[in-house]
Amino acid sequence: MTTPLLSISHLSKSFPTSRGIVQAVDDVSFSIAAGEAFGLVGESGSGKSTIGRLALGLITPTAGDIRFSGQSINGLSERALKPFRRQAQMVFQDPYSSLNPRLRVRDIIGEALDTHALAQDRRDARIAELLDMVGLNASHATRYPHEFSGGQRQRIGIARALAVEPRLLIADEPVSALDVSVQAQIITLLQDLRRHLGLALLFISHDLDIVELLCERVAVLYLGRIMETGPTVQVMKTPRHPYSRALLAAVPKADPEAPRVKRLVAGDIPSPLNPPSGCVFRTRCFYAEGPCASDRPVLAPLDAGWQSACLRDPLPEHE
Amino acid sequence: MGGISDQSAFKQDAPLLAVDTLSVSFRQEDGVSTPVRDVSLTLHQGETLALVGESGSGKSVTSLAIMGLLPRPAGFISSGKIRFQTRAKQTVDLAQLSFDGMRQLRGREMAMIFQEPMTSLNPVLTIGEQIAETVRLHLGLSGRALQTHVKAQLDLVEIPDAARRMDDYPHQMSGGMRQRVMIALAMACQPSLLIADEPTTALDVTIQAQILLLIDRLRRETGMAVLFITHNLGVVAEIADRVTVMYAGQVVETAQTVPLFRKAAHPYTSALLSCLPARAKADASGLRRLVPITGQPGVFGKACAFAPRCPHAAALCETHPPELELTDGGAVRCLRWRELA
Numbered sequence: 001m002t003t004p005l006l007s008i009s010h011l012s013k014s015f016p017t018s019r020g021i022v023q024a025v026d027d028v029s030f031s032i033a034a035g036e037a038f039g040l041v042g043e044s045g046s047g048k049s050t051i052g053r054l055a056l057g058l059i060t061p062t063a064g065d066i067r068f069s070g071q072s073i074n075g076l077s078e079r080a081l082k083p084f085r086r087q088a089q090m091v092f093q094d095p096y097s098s099l100n101p102r103l104r105v106r107d108i109i110g111e112a113l114d115t116h117a118l119a120q121d122r123r124d125a126r127i128a129e130l131l132d133m134v135g136l137n138a139s140h141a142t143r144y145p146h147e148f149s150g151g152q153r154q155r156i157g158i159a160r161a162l163a164v165e166p167r168l169l170i171a172d173e174p175v176s177a178l179d180v181s182v183q184a185q186i187i188t189l190l191q192d193l194r195r196h197l198g199l200a201l202l203f204i205s206h207d208l209d210i211v212e213l214l215c216e217r218v219a220v221l222y223l224g225r226i227m228e229t230g231p232t233v234q235v236m237k238t239p240r241h242p243y244s245r246a247l248l249a250a251v252p253k254a255d256p257e258a259p260r261v262k263r264l265v266a267g268d269i270p271s272p273l274n275p276p277s278g279c280v281f282r283t284r285c286f287y288a289e290g291p292c293a294s295d296r297p298v299l300a301p302l303d304a305g306w307q308s309a310c311l312r313d314p315l316p317e318h319e
Numbered sequence: 320m321g322g323i324s325d326q327s328a329f330k331q332d333a334p335l336l337a338v339d340t341l342s343v344s345f346r347q348e349d350g351v352s353t354p355v356r357d358v359s360l361t362l363h364q365g366e367t368l369a370l371v372g373e374s375g376s377g378k379s380v381t382s383l384a385i386m387g388l389l390p391r392p393a394g395f396i397s398s399g400k401i402r403f404q405t406r407a408k409q410t411v412d413l414a415q416l417s418f419d420g421m422r423q424l425r426g427r428e429m430a431m432i433f434q435e436p437m438t439s440l441n442p443v444l445t446i447g448e449q450i451a452e453t454v455r456l457h458l459g460l461s462g463r464a465l466q467t468h469v470k471a472q473l474d475l476v477e478i479p480d481a482a483r484r485m486d487d488y489p490h491q492m493s494g495g496m497r498q499r500v501m502i503a504l505a506m507a508c509q510p511s512l513l514i515a516d517e518p519t520t521a522l523d524v525t526i527q528a529q530i531l532l533l534i535d536r537l538r539r540e541t542g543m544a545v546l547f548i549t550h551n552l553g554v555v556a557e558i559a560d561r562v563t564v565m566y567a568g569q570v571v572e573t574a575q576t577v578p579l580f581r582k583a584a585h586p587y588t589s590a591l592l593s594c595l596p597a598r599a600k601a602d603a604s605g606l607r608r609l610v611p612i613t614g615q616p617g618v619f620g621k622a623c624a625f626a627p628r629c630p631h632a633a634a635l636c637e638t639h640p641p642e643l644e645l646t647d648g649g650a651v652r653c654l655r656w657r658e659l660a
Contacts, residue, residue: 043523149615150374179373180550184594184611191608206524209553209596213607250528252553254595256576260557264532265525267479268493284525 003070004031005200006055006088006168011064013050022272024050026224027064034167037194037201039211039232041247042221045272048204051221052172055202056088057081086116089161093173095153099145105131105156106141112163130159135189151182158189168200169193176207183210190214208251212236217305220244223272223280226299230306240308242315243281279311287312333404334361335544336385336512341399341414343377343384346392353397355380356568359643359650364511367538367545369559369576371552373591373616377568378548382514385546386431387413387421403429406511427457430505434517436497439504440489446473446500447485450507457508472503476533495526502533509541516548531558552595556580561649564588567624574649584651584660587612587625623654631655 013025025047040048092098119126128138134155175183219229228241246265282288299307343355355377372378401413473481476499519527564572572585583589599607620626626636
């Protein structure tokens, strides 16, 4: 087996708060092969954004291991992390606050080049190349962020991420602040970049339709744990875990003639400060039984690379 | 132009709300801008109309104009009528109504909910107190009758354990529960028109689905009309009977929901639908891809606003502003809609 580009095993992260400890990520494992697109989906408190920040080494895990091409980044100093930072770059949700308003585009992108001492002899040419790659042009280099629309700013953010020639792009809700028409432009850009540069993608999103379009594999998270993971087609078309089913059923279908959902999951997402015992989804699950409150389900294999963490699997047909 | 209301599916009775060639302007340092131009739409009792558009399309400004909530003194209605049928079966023009007249209707006959409930809830009053205040103001209830009414309102929006949650402050509640409180406040006086401005946009998917069902249930039970403002076409498909699509401050298309999603008449509506991930099509290599709308939002044509981004634009579209024309069951603003149909 080839070594995955990114390998995350038994990753946990807790944050102390004034009201107690939040277990943001709880024993999460997955890996991403070179050139592969992996989606992390979940609602508030699922831990999907925290996983993205952990994978970049921006915060340190409470437990578990993160490896790039087989090498662990655990406990590395900022200096020792630097080569790994070049391998993985982040694209943020908010194209308005993630760019320094006082820098021109050429300096926003140039800064990334300078940090890693790249293309110093042909800096302007490289910046023009990067702008072209994201559908902007060299004339944009001398402008400031406020002169651009939201979609164009997200393109600048992507150009900045690409400047250091990463092998993995971590994109945390990169299109959720954008209008539908602009979303489509950025999704298409990400598809083109993957095809041309062989980039791997960790795509963090609450939008299941976009994940289905972009990603080969997916993990469905709920309150810091993976409920189900596998090939996107299988998880999205034939979800196995009760939460995956509930989540997919709740997504509004852009087809007024599609059959309406009969049964919706009730109640609020519990506070991550005080998650339910046993299976964290049991308080909203139609199938929960006694043991679900005491026993913690583990991910069990269903098919090649497809796993679900449910004590009641396989679920009864009519319940 | 004013005949559009006659074309709706509910032609037997007069519409509850008929916005007729409405333009809204804002005084600015460097002159006057008009973000809403010539907007016409109708809404019948018991009906849900989705008002759809992207940022800057004018959908929210239109709704604020209807509610008489345009920011003063900068914002004003520069032309057009907003006819509203009151409970007393009188037709009033909201565009001409006095401040006091408007205040009489707001809350009582028309109510509005917003994307972020925290901006409309008072953080220092319990939710019970806030609903009581509204009920007292509009229905003149007090004492035990008032308390009973407040609890009934919370039950109506399915807030579990309502008797106890009445004493909660907004910050003690989840986003979904706060939106329920907002809806309880809006419903307190049984309005005949509810304007919902992106009420589920900030919510998680499973909570959004609950709130959509709640709004729809209340519409069915009370017979109120809902003007649902959203950018989310999935939400439109879930909740709307009819759809009005806006682009650059104008209505570009109005249609029944099912035909609109089957085949939109306006090139912008079709293009917008093609941007939906679920409508991606496989390319030669088998990769599913979208057909994005080219160009930048905010680049507007001189005659047809959408022309610079329209795949079907002809020379005429750059010189002749299209009028809103009646179609079979709706309206469309496009010079070429017949050719493209």
